[in-house]
Amino acid sequence: MISKLVLPTAAIAIASAIFLVPSVMAQNYGGTLKIGVDVDLKTANFAKTSGNSHAVYAPLVSEGLVNFDMKCNVVPALATHWDISKDAKTFTFHIRKGVKFHNGRELTAADVKKTISWHRKKKNRSKSRGRYKRGGVSSKRIKVLDRYTVQFKLKTPSVSLPVLFNSRKSQILAPESLTSKPPRPIGTGPFKFVEWKPRQYTKMVRNEHYWRKDKNGKKLPYVDKLIIKPIIDGSTRYLALKSGDIHWANSIPLDKIPNIKKNPPKWMTPGIKAGSRWWWFQMQQKHKGPLRDKRVRMAIAHAFDKQAIMDGLTWGMASVENQVFPPGTNWYFKNLPDPYKKANVKKAKALLAEAGFAKGLTLNTIVRNRTEVLNFATLAQAQLKKVGINLKLRVMDYGAHRKTTKKKKYDTNVGHYSFQPDPHWRYQTQFSTGARSNNPAYSNKEVDKLMKKAAGELDKKKRRAMYRKVVELINKDVVVLFFGHQPIAQASRKELKNFVTNCNGDTQWAYGGASNAWFVNPSKHK
Amino acid sequence: MGVLSPVTCVKLQNEERVQRYILHRILVLLPVLILISLFCFSMLHMIPGDPIDVMFDEDDFDDAETRVFYEKLLGLDRPFHEQYIMWLGKVLQGDFGNSIHFDRPNAEIIWERFPATILLAFGAIIVSIVIAIPAGVIAAIKRNTAADHGAMTFALLGISIPNFWLGILLIMAFSIYFPILPSSGFEASIADPVETIKYLILPSITLGTALSAILARMTRSEMLEEIGKEYVRTARAKGVPERTVIFKHTLKNAMVPILTLLGLQIANLLGGTVIVETVFQWPGVGSLVVDAIYGRDYPLVQALILIFAVIFVTVNFFVDILYKWANPRITLE
Numbered sequence: 086m087i088s089k090l091v092l093p094t095a096a097i098a099i100a101s102a103i104f105l106v107p108s109v110m111a112q113n114y115g116g117t118l119k120i121g122v123d124v125d126l127k128t129a130n131f132a133k134t135s136g137n138s139h140a141v142y143a144p145l146v147s148e149g150l151v152n153f154d155m156k157c158n159v160v161p162a163l164a165t166h167w168d169i170s171k172d173a174k175t176f177t178f179h180i181r182k183g184v185k186f187h188n189g190r191e192l193t194a195a196d197v198k199k200t201i202s203w204h205r206k207k208k209n210r211s212k213s214r215g216r217y218k219r220g221g222v223s224s225k226r227i228k229v230l231d232r233y234t235v236q237f238k239l240k241t242p243s244v245s246l247p248v249l250f251n252s253r254k255s256q257i258l259a260p261e262s263l264t265s266k267p268p269r270p271i272g273t274g275p276f277k278f279v280e281w282k283p284r285q286y287t288k289m290v291r292n293e294h295y296w297r298k299d300k301n302g303k304k305l306p307y308v309d310k311l312i313i314k315p316i317i318d319g320s321t322r323y324l325a326l327k328s329g330d331i332h333w334a335n336s337i338p339l340d341k342i343p344n345i346k347k348n349p350p351k352w353m354t355p356g357i358k359a360g361s362r363w364w365w366f367q368m369q370q371k372h373k374g375p376l377r378d379k380r381v382r383m384a385i386a387h388a389f390d391k392q393a394i395m396d397g398l399t400w401g402m403a404s405v406e407n408q409v410f411p412p413g414t415n416w417y418f419k420n421l422p423d424p425y426k427k428a429n430v431k432k433a434k435a436l437l438a439e440a441g442f443a444k445g446l447t448l449n450t451i452v453r454n455r456t457e458v459l460n461f462a463t464l465a466q467a468q469l470k471k472v473g474i475n476l477k478l479r480v481m482d483y484g485a486h487r488k489t490t491k492k493k494k495y496d497t498n499v500g501h502y503s504f505q506p507d508p509h510w511r512y513q514t515q516f517s518t519g520a521r522s523n524n525p526a527y528s529n530k531e532v533d534k535l536m537k538k539a540a541g542e543l544d545k546k547k548r549r550a551m552y553r554k555v556v557e558l559i560n561k562d563v564v565v566l567f568f569g570h571q572p573i574a575q576a577s578r579k580e581l582k583n584f585v586t587n588c589n590g591d592t593q594w595a596y597g598g599a600s601n602a603w604f605v606n607p608s609k610h611k
Numbered sequence: 612m613g614v615l616s617p618v619t620c621v622k623l624q625n626e627e628r629v630q631r632y633i634l635h636r637i638l639v640l641l642p643v644l645i646l647i648s649l650f651c652f653s654m655l656h657m658i659p660g661d662p663i664d665v666m667f668d669e670d671d672f673d674d675a676e677t678r679v680f681y682e683k684l685l686g687l688d689r690p691f692h693e694q695y696i697m698w699l700g701k702v703l704q705g706d707f708g709n710s711i712h713f714d715r716p717n718a719e720i721i722w723e724r725f726p727a728t729i730l731l732a733f734g735a736i737i738v739s740i741v742i743a744i745p746a747g748v749i750a751a752i753k754r755n756t757a758a759d760h761g762a763m764t765f766a767l768l769g770i771s772i773p774n775f776w777l778g779i780l781l782i783m784a785f786s787i788y789f790p791i792l793p794s795s796g797f798e799a800s801i802a803d804p805v806e807t808i809k810y811l812i813l814p815s816i817t818l819g820t821a822l823s824a825i826l827a828r829m830t831r832s833e834m835l836e837e838i839g840k841e842y843v844r845t846a847r848a849k850g851v852p853e854r855t856v857i858f859k860h861t862l863k864n865a866m867v868p869i870l871t872l873l874g875l876q877i878a879n880l881l882g883g884t885v886i887v888e889t890v891f892q893w894p895g896v897g898s899l900v901v902d903a904i905y906g907r908d909y910p911l912v913q914a915l916i917l918i919f920a921v922i923f924v925t926v927n928f929f930v931d932i933l934y935k936w937a938n939p940r941i942t943l944e
Contacts, residue, residue, distance in 0.1 A: 127712050136668045207680055210714075215672035254670070283713075283723065284894030285797055314796065318889050320779055321795050328786040328794045484660025484907045491664070502669060514672070522669055 112303065115607030117310040118581070118599060120592065121322045121331040125315035129281040130268035132203065132258055135212030140253050141335065142313065144593040145289060145600075146187075147256035147272025150178055150197070151247050152595035157361065157506050157588040158415050160595050162252050163192060163273065173242035173541040178250075180233040184296045186259040187277040194235035198227045199260035209263075213255060219514070220249040242541025244548065245507040253591065275306045275593065275600035287313040299601065307603035326576060327352070332610070333577040333584045333602070335592060339400050339457075342574055354582075356575035359403065361411050361504035361588050364395075364568035366465060371493045371526040375446050382563040384436035388472040390428035394464045395569040398457060402572040408556050409502075409511050411570045414588060416508050418553045421560070433472045445473025448496040452478050453486045457571070462499045490524050498524065501571055504589050508552045509540055516559055527564045580605050636928055644920055645699070651916045652695050655909055661687060662711045662907045685711060698913060707917075708910035710903075717914040721896065727797055728895035731818065731887070732880035734811045736873070738819025739826050744869075746823070747830020748862065751838060762827060769824025778817040778890035785813060795892040814891040818884055822876055829872055833865035867934055874930030878923040 124138040131143045152162035164178040184192040202224035204211040226238040237246065249255060262271035270278050273296070276289035289311040297305055314331060316322040319338040326334045327350075345355055368376040368385065375381045391405040407423045410416040437443060452462040459480065466476040476497065481489065489495055505511040513536050514520055518528040532555050539551040559565065573590040584602035587594040604610050663681045667673040682688040686697065701708060707717040750762040786794035798810045837843065838861055846856050883897020896915065903911040 128714055130714075133714065135671050207677075210684075212667060212671050215667070215674060215677055216670065218674070219672040282894075283720075284892065284898065314892070316795060316892050318892075321782070321890055321892060324779070324782045324787065325794045328782075328790060330786070330794045330796070481659070482905050484665040484905065485658065486660075487664040488660040505670070510670075521672065521674055 112299070112307050112583070112603045113605065113607050114307050114309075114603070116308050116604040116610035117312060118308040118333070118602060118604075118610070119312045119314060119331045120333045120335065120599065121314050121316040121325050122335045122592070123315075123317055123319070123322065125284055125317070126281055126287060128268060129270065129278065129287075130263075131256065131270040131272075132200075132209075132211055132213075132263045135254075139212075140589075141592050142287060143256055143270070143272075144252050144274065144591065144598075145276045145311065145313075146270050146274045146278050147252075147258050148274050149252040149255045149257060150180075150250035152252040153506060153587055153589065153591070154595050155587045155597070156414050157504060159248055159251070159506055162595065163197075163257055164247075164250075167247055169244065169543065171543070173244045173543060174239045176237045176239075176246050177230070178235050178237070178247075180235065181296065182233055184273050185294045186273055187271045187292055188259060188261075189294070190259065192257065192273055193232050194229045195232075196260055197235045197257055198224075198229050200257045200263070201227060201255075203260065203263050216249065216254065220246060222246075222249070243509065244539075244541060244543060245509040248505075248507040248510060251506065252593075252595070253589070276311050284315060286315075289313070295600070297600070306600040308599075308607070311599055326578065329578065332581040333575070333599075335575055335590065337574045337576050339398075339402075339572070339574055342400050342402065345576075352579055354577045354579055356573070356577065356584075356586060357402070358573050359411055359413070359588075360571045360573040360590060361414070362501045362571040363406075363409050363411070363504075364398070364461065364501045364571065365499070366566040366568065367498040367525040368564050368566075369493055369496050369498070369525050370528070370564055374496060375440070375442060376448070376496055378440045379563065380436045380440040381442060381446075384433040384440070384442075384472060385469065385474065386425040386563050386566055387429040387433040387436065388469050388474065389425065389465070389566070389568075390468060391426060391568050393428075394461065394468070397464050398461055399569075399572050403569045406569045407560055407567045409505075409567065410508070411504075411588065415506075416549075416552065418556060421553075421556060423560070425563075425566070428468070430471055437472060437474075442473070445475065447475040447477055450476040450478050450497040450499065451486055451489050451495040452480045452498075453500055454480050454482050458500050461501075465499060493524065493526060508555075509536070512536060512552065512555055512559075513540065516555070516565075525564055527559075527562070529558055529562055532558050577602075580609070633928075636924075640921075640924055643924065644917060647920045648699070648702075648913060648917055649695065651913060652698070652909075653691075655904075655907070655912055656691060658904075658907070660907055662909065663687070665906050666712070698910070702913075702917070707914040710911040711908045712903075712906045713908075713911070717911050720899070720911065721914060721918060724894055724896045724899050726799055727893055728881060728883050728897070730799060730807075730811060731814055731884070731893060731895055732877060734815030735818035735822060735880055736877060738815045739823035739876075740873075742819070742823035743826030744830055744862075746827040748834055748857065750827070750831040751834030752857065754835065759831075762831070766824040766827045769820045769827075772820070774817050774821055774884075775886050775890050777820060778813070778887060781813045781817060782890075795890070797892070797894050814887050814893055817890070818880070818887050825876075826869065826872060829869055830865065833868055834861060837861040837865045870930055870933050874926050874933075878926040881922045881926070882919045 122141050124141055126134060126138050126142055128134060131139065131147060134143065148162050150162060150164035151159045154160045163181055163184060165181050166179050168177040178197070180192060180194050180197065186192060201217060201222060203209055204213045205217055205222065205224045207214065221239040221241060221243055222237060228236045230236055239246065256272055259271035262269060275292055275295045275297070277292050279288040279290055281287045291306050291309055295305055299305055316325055319336065322334050323337050323341060325331045326337070342357060345353070349355065368382050370377060395403045395405055405426055406412065407421055408418060450462060452458055462476070462478050466478060469476055490498060514522045516523060516527055517533050517536055535551045535555050539548050542548040542551060573586065575586060575590060577584045582603050582605060584599065585597045586592070587597065592598050593600060662685060663678055666681070686694055698708065709715060710717050710720055713720055746762040746765065750759040753759050782794045785792040792809055792812055796810055798806045800807055843856060843861060846860060883895045883900060885897035885901045887893065888895045888898040900912065900915045903915060
């Protein structure tokens, strides 16, 4: 009796599992993924692009020796591992075997040397040249040891060198494609470049030989084609997503978030999370003036209600932080002392009076003409007014702002900077005395000494302690005030699954992005 | 030996006058273009920041050596007048130079973007004429009635509504709530004209609405002026059908100032409309020139300004010729 029931029951159970379990549980291959982004390329030659457009487009086609994981920690990519000498001056990278460029040729150590050497040559006008130069990379000191091993020698120690070769900024392209006309980048990434039409779209197709697999060992990417549409205006991008003209948007206007959180639209999968771009307020130290007096700087720091500013900028989505790295990342320091976290207007006024500015003062403030930066400046202006400080805002476009910043012709400056995965590439470049990116002319010999030592420190614990001290000192000097991190607001349509980005909101990263996204019903998205 | 008839003499004199007029306009064009280019060149160099400042972001670590290299490469280390003369010399030989940021010939970049601008300008003009001329004529014929007030209220709204807001509203209406048109983008395919028109409709309506508002008001006021004239009263008294009075006589005479306005608007539209291009992600020259200015892409901006100037002068020239057609009594001086 029992045996007569077992078989039919089992058959029914198996049939149910096959037919009733929704197809969303299985990754489906096929379809054309359309994504909307807020930048367009200036050229299809990825060896010559830089900035945000490069970070969005290039990683889909090409990769670096290392990549970033979900928390923006460095993980192997085209290099399986690397050895660092005791003096942190010699780095030996072991190239992953069997990785093919889109033209079918295998990636070798020689390609790594050729690509980086190409970037280092001035006449090639690569935007990466400065970065490699800054990192101490010279073509004369790159050696190919064998087919899959390449070695870099530096003049000064730099533990963070591997970070320089990341898949976000420093990809390895097939050397034969570096100067192709018309430009056609050939990399090892999940997608092959097909076509770029300025201000219209960039077309890519699946790389059938992509070396990375999903966690079940299945091939990536899942989609057949990828079309990237540059939709610069935020509202238009959001409407394009809503109408279904695109399936994923790399940035949706922050003012939409409160409503989305309250009443999540049925058609949308939101991707809202803490981000990594860090807000700052700089006080110029180069020329003589009130800001050279630490009491004035402390007064400004005390006057700010940082949480109110972050709430105003991010619609309540960000917390106050007094360091570059966001919570959850490797280089975030917990429990850093922060005497300026909450506003103290009384103390601010007292300090100003002590410094001889009881009647207040006016500060020339340069502001880049981006909406969120202007918002920040306006909020800062309103708060400092309460203590008698008048921020005279000079709004300017990127070119004028950059020129004025470099010439240091301002008292205060506001803005946000992008994420760098290692403290050397952020703290060193912006806080060491005389550094080109040290715009407020900050100088602290102890900070310089610590950072120089940390650059060559192989012991992770010791290095971490050094940078913690660096951040404490920077905060104590009150030349640059940190506020918090700009959240990431992305979204996809429900018919698209698993387009997950990392702490940087990258379209493509080590274990996710466009390569890991798939359609519930690919046949509807040809 | 034949003697020319008075009619033939007048015809020959007119032809000679037109030829002199055309030659005069061509000769005046060159100094105008030089003046415009010099003015533009000066203004560009006065704006703080140069192409090298814009080329790099904070993470590119451009150093002093890099700056010197690029200054030399782009000729920015030379005195202002030398830079201008070198540029002018190349332009007179037909070489518009290379874009600093796109690293391609400017002529190629501009050529790529112009079809989209022409298409959009054409679409906007069609929309504006289709709405404005009938609305203006009806408002004039039925003066001080509901039709007149309705048409003029529409005209007021058309001028007052910001076109970026109208654009977003149209996208919401026709791409989301009644999804019959794409929300943004550009398609230009001879093989698939329907798809081309689909993408063109919303930006054309957005752009054409404000233009139609101005045109409708002008049509109404010109028509009212013509309707009040004696020849109209005479024609009506002679029993000429009203349709003929309005469309054959009155409207034709009212067209002269309307043509001027249309001509100026076409020239404006061909210069690109950055806001509509941004809202609809339309790859026209408007957004190109704004990006080029932000990027301090001196050669590209110069090339674009020159082309806009030529377009403006040429369109005005054709408008003058059209005057003559609309009103043969007008002499070209």
